[in-house]
Amino acid sequence: MHLISLWSLSNHFKNKVFPSIKKNKKIKIVSAFTKQKNYSENINITKSKSKFLKEKVDYVYISSVNSKHFKSTLEILKNKKNVICEKPICLKEKELRVLKKISKKNKKFFFEMDQYIYHPLFLKLKNIIDKKLLGKLLCVDCSFEVPLNDKNNFRFKKKLGGGALYDVGYYPVSILYKLFNSKKIRILKKKIVKKKNINI
Numbered sequence: 001m002h003l004i005s006l007w008s009l010s011n012h013f014k015n016k017v018f019p020s021i022k023k024n025k026k027i028k029i030v031s032a033f034t035k036q037k038n039y040s041e042n043i044n045i046t047k048s049k050s051k052f053l054k055e056k057v058d059y060v061y062i063s064s065v066n067s068k069h070f071k072s073t074l075e076i077l078k079n080k081k082n083v084i085c086e087k088p089i090c091l092k093e094k095e096l097r098v099l100k101k102i103s104k105k106n107k108k109f110f111f112e113m114d115q116y117i118y119h120p121l122f123l124k125l126k127n128i129i130d131k132k133l134l135g136k137l138l139c140v141d142c143s144f145e146v147p148l149n150d151k152n153n154f155r156f157k158k159k160l161g162g163g164a165l166y167d168v169g170y171y172p173v174s175i176l177y178k179l180f181n182s183k184k185i186r187i188l189k190k191k192i193v194k195k196k197n198i199n200i
Contacts, residue, residue: 001026001027001028002026002027002028002058002059003028003030003056003057003058003059004021004027004028004029004030004057004058004059004060004061004084005029005030005031005032005033005052005055005057005059005060005061006029006031006032006033006034006043006060006061006063007032007033007034007052007060007061007062007063007064007072007076008032008033008034008062008063008064008068008072009032009034009036009063010063010064010065010086012063012086013061013063013086016115017061017063018041022041029043030044030055030057031043031044031045031046031052031055032044032045032046033046033047033049033052034047035047053075053076053079053081054079057081058081058082059081059082059083059084060076060081060082060083060084061084061085062076062083062084062085062086063086065154065160065161066088066091066154066160066161066162066166066167067091067159067160067161068161069085069086069088069089069090069091069161070089070090070091070092070095070098070099072085073085073089073099073110074098074099074102077099077102077103077106077108077110078102078106080106080108081108082108082109082110082111083108083109083110083111084110084111084113085110085111085112085113086112086113087112087113087114087170087174088112088161088166088170089110089112091161091166114174114178116171116175117178122175122178125179126178126179129179129180139188140176140179142171142172142175142176143172144168144169144171144172145168146168155167156198157198158197158198162198163198163199163200164199164200165192165199169199173185
């Protein structure tokens with residue numbers, strides 16, 4: 001049995017991730033650290049960070065806004081717990097180096113969560129590419145879009161780590177690395193559109 005605690009309860013987590021965890025009989029949710037007053041699911045809510053960090057768990061799952069991922073991950077690693085964090089785990093490369101250093105020192109792991117990695121369609125596509133059933137691929141064109149009508153959404157706020165690249169833009173870039181097991185991807189064309197100093 002894997003014991004897991006939750007750091008924040010985003011709408012995405014509640015709607016998409018929590019139902020999967022709930023079905024898994026090998027995972028038990030111990031508690032959640034959140035400012036939310038009420039949550040319909042039977043989860044022990046705590047507002048004390050120190051109490052939360054002292055709990056004996058295998059993993060802490062972070063689903064806060066992008067700008068808080070690095071500091072939260074760092075704090076949890078310093079308290080010698082493994083971390084699963086929604087993407088992007090960092091907004092800067094130097095932050096990633098800090099996390100790698102502290103995780104190595106404390107012998108703990110941190111993982112960045114990709115929602116598509118174990119999706120049946122992704123696995124099927126990867127199998128086709130790995131077995132070269134299509135022959136030699138010369139070019140890949142991929143995009144990911146979601147309708148966002150709420151202008152108050154954190155994705156439109158730079159200080160919260162908003163912007164297309166850190167959100168929907170993450171997927172067409174990251175999927176190339178995952179599909180081809182490569183660390184070398186050549187970007188042939190890019191176009192960045194900005195409004196109010198944030199890429200959209």
